Amino acid sequence: MPLPAPGRATTWIAERAEASHYVLSEHVIRSLMAGRIAVPQIETALRSGRIIEEHRHGGRDPAYLLCAVHDGKPVHAVAAPRTDGWLAVIHAYVPAPPFWRTALHRSPGGPAMSDSITSCYFCGGAIKQVTVGNFDYRLEGRLYVIKKVPAGLCEQCGEKYVDAEVGRRLNALIAEQAFTGSEAVGVIDYAVAP
Numbered sequence: 001m002p003l004p005a006p007g008r009a010t011t012w013i014a015e016r017a018e019a020s021h022y023v024l025s026e027h028v029i030r031s032l033m034a035g036r037i038a039v040p041q042i043e044t045a046l047r048s049g050r051i052i053e054e055h056r057h058g059g060r061d062p063a064y065l066l067c068a069v070h071d072g073k074p075v076h077a078v079a080a081p082r083t084d085g086w087l088a089v090i091h092a093y094v095p096a097p098p099f100w101r102t103a104l105h106r107s108p109g110g111p112a113m114s115d116s117i118t119s120c121y122f123c124g125g126a127i128k129q130v131t132v133g134n135f136d137y138r139l140e141g142r143l144y145v146i147k148k149v150p151a152g153l154c155e156q157c158g159e160k161y162v163d164a165e166v167g168r169r170l171n172a173l174i175a176e177q178a179f180t181g182s183e184a185v186g187v188i189d190y191a192v193a194p
């Protein structure tokens with residue numbers, strides 16, 4: 001099944017949404033789990049959204065930034081048609097300042113930050129340096145959490161970025177299994193949940 005013909009992307013995406021012929025990226029799942037976005041908002045964006053930007057990264061097929069209104073609130077979704085006929089929803093969020101001046105217009109410039117990454121690869125949101133990033137990882141089926149990591153945090157979608165030095169230290173801490181405590185975690189088993 002081919003990619004949408006020029007000018008047909010909006011319809012192509014809406015048809016895939018209508019047929020539930022789409023997949024959500026892990027990035028979207030993380031936003032769902034953090035309560036920043038919900039599936040009905042995403043489906044509204046896919047079904048009735050207007051394409052406000054076309055993104056092309058390094059020779060990949062285009063992804064489209066869709067904007068729609070759901071329950072009176074704007075929602076953005078970045079969706080990429082695939083050559084296998086499926087739609088991949090890469091990212092979804094509620095547009096807000098400082099990066100979005102309005103639902104349709106990015107803020108000019110954006111906050112300047114000379115010593116680190118300034119905008120998010122996934123959503124284009126502004127990055128703020130924080131020291132509370134929690135990173136989850138799994139090793140041989142067990143979940144581990146690394147807390148209070150210095151990171152750049154996307155103020156729009158919550159994606160985190162660490163610099164090279166922090167990355168090397170994280171790598172060493174994981175390799176050494178340098179645990180400082182443990183916590184119980186809530187679990188939802190999708191297969192048996194009511």
Ligand SMILES: [Zn+2]
Pocket residue numbers: 120121122123124125154155156157158159
């Ligand atoms: Zn982001």
